[in-house]
Amino acid sequence: MYKIMLVDPNQYSREKMKKMLDYKQCGFDLQDYAESQGSALDLVKKQPYELIIINMTQLNQEGLQVCENIRKESSIPIILIGGSKNFQLARKALSLRVSDYLPDPVEPDEFKTCLFTIKQDIEDYAITHRKSKLAKRTIHSNKSTTNIIEKVKTYVEEEISENITLKKISDILNYNCSYLGQKFKFQEKMTFNEYLLQQRMEKAKLLLDNTNMKIYEIANEVGYSELDWFYKKFKAYTGVSASEYRKLSV
Incomplete structure (x- = not known):
């Protein structure tokens, strides 16, 4: 009432x-x-x-x-x-x-019609107000998610040569690891580990194309301390070995 x-x-x-x-x-x-x-x-x-x-x-x-x-x-x-x-x-x-x-x-009927009209106006306003609040919360939530994901990506870019895990990043950002992983996948359409591999491999390709660094140096530069593991990941990602890729890019 x-x-x-x-x-x-x-x-x-x-x-x-x-x-x-x-x-x-x-x-x-x-x-x-x-x-x-x-x-x-x-x-x-x-x-x-x-x-x-x-x-x-x-x-x-x-x-x-x-x-x-x-x-x-x-x-x-x-x-x-x-x-x-x-x-x-x-x-x-x-x-x-x-x-x-x-x-x-x-007249009572006129008065009743007036009340029904105002009741409808009150309810329409309440619905509009709720939708507006929901939209603002959604926008705020989306902005917050975007900001936190950008922080994750910045960390990956700056620390690419280090041992990176989502758990480490979530601890730094005071986020639940599972929740952050879900948010990352929703926004980027890939898991965090898929993104990390992509960034490491793309940087490795860039270094192979544009520097004279040794392959083991490039492996270290993109976060792989074990050269064999780097070779395996690079070939799986590009379809060719790192040395073959460098020859093809010359």
């Missing part, structure tokens, strides 16, 4: 408003009453209402003042109800972003 506060200084008209229709059938609960501008503002600051109804029959210009002061605190929907038809009043109400203005005589 969406909570309503009624601003009305007259007890008789408050009771009349209460009995006008079944508020709960419309999804609302006429919960609190305020007899003055001051008490209305106090309640708005203390309670999370979804709708304010201001009875204009006796309040007149004071009712607009109540509305104006509420607007300084909240964008909550407001209905002005009762009173005479007054173009200037309606114009002022429009500037205060009043949801509806129902002058006398107020």
Whole structure:
């Protein structure tokens, strides 16, 4: 149920408003009453209402003042109800972003339609707000994931000649190793070990193409202390041995 506060200084008209229709059938609960501008503002600051109804029959210009002061605190929907038809009043109400203005005589069916419309607006806003928050969380999450994966890749680039493991990197970055591995695979479309092998082999190819370094020196430069293991990995990656690759690139 969406909570309503009624601003009305007259007890008789408050009771009349209460009995006008079944508020709960419309999804609302006429919960609190305020007899003055001051008490209305106090309640708005203390309670999370979804709708304010201001009875204009006796309040007149004071009712607009109540509305104006509420607007300084909240964008909550407001209905002005009762009173005479007054173009200037309606114009002022429009500037205060009043949801509806129902002058006398107020018909129950008209009032009910107004409440259903506001209920739909409240629910539409809530859905939009939730989607917006979800989108922001998703964007933030994606940015966070991208940032952490970039840190992993930077570490690989800078420490390529060292003994690199995802466990070591996850400890440095204070991340769960399994979680980091899953995030890396999701973003890069390959496992961390596949990426590490790719980076080592591509750097080895670059050094074979552009330097006179010995093959064992290149193996050390890309993180392999055992030359035989480097030979095996390089041939599996390129289809040829490191020495054959160098000859082909000349």
